[in-house]
Amino acid sequence: DADVTQTPRNRITKTGKRIMLECSQTKGHDRMYWYRQDPGLGLRLIYYSFDVKDINKGEISDGYSVSRQAQAKFSLSLESAIPNQTALYFCATSDPIAGIQETQYFGPGTRLLVL
């Protein structure tokens, strides 16, 4: 079984709709992240969480919110989806024990299309 899972894998929604992307991990890591990937723009960080009580904005958090329900679960919400939020979304985890060598472990991604 995959260590980092994301649901759904694909989603089509309409402008103005609220949607939630979910991420679960079995790696036991405290740190979790949400990124979006757009062609030619690489990965951009939306939100990250050091533990259940710690949530931080990334570089492009506007229009998004998150919830860290448990160590293993980190959800990303689009309160009112707009077409320029069409992208590939990745969840990732990492273990701070590794310090500066900290590797990130990514889920398979959710492809979102906002019409």
Add this chain to the structure above:
Amino acid sequence: GDSVTQMEGPVTLSEEAFLTINCTYTATGYPSLFWYVQYPGEGLQLLLKATKADDKGSNKGFEATYRKETTSFHLEKGSVQVSDSAVYFCALRTSNTNAGKSTFGDGTTLTVKP
């Protein structure tokens, strides 16, 4: 702030050709450097890493050497295969871990033709 610059793609090679993907960085601290690979339809996964100057990371025939004097971490492979077709991301992480995040390049798409 920290940044990573990768050579622009896409890169198309024939099987058994030599591969180089350039990566340079700027960092406010002393970074660790990483290469991640994204195969079609999958998430990113760590390919290799290096944590100090002159270290060489290697995996699956790929290598990259941490060059502090040129702030570079170029990815190389002597003989590519069709199965190496993927998007490659260079990344760094510094000791400024109050941000708790890595900085990624824009990715370089590699296509290997038989």
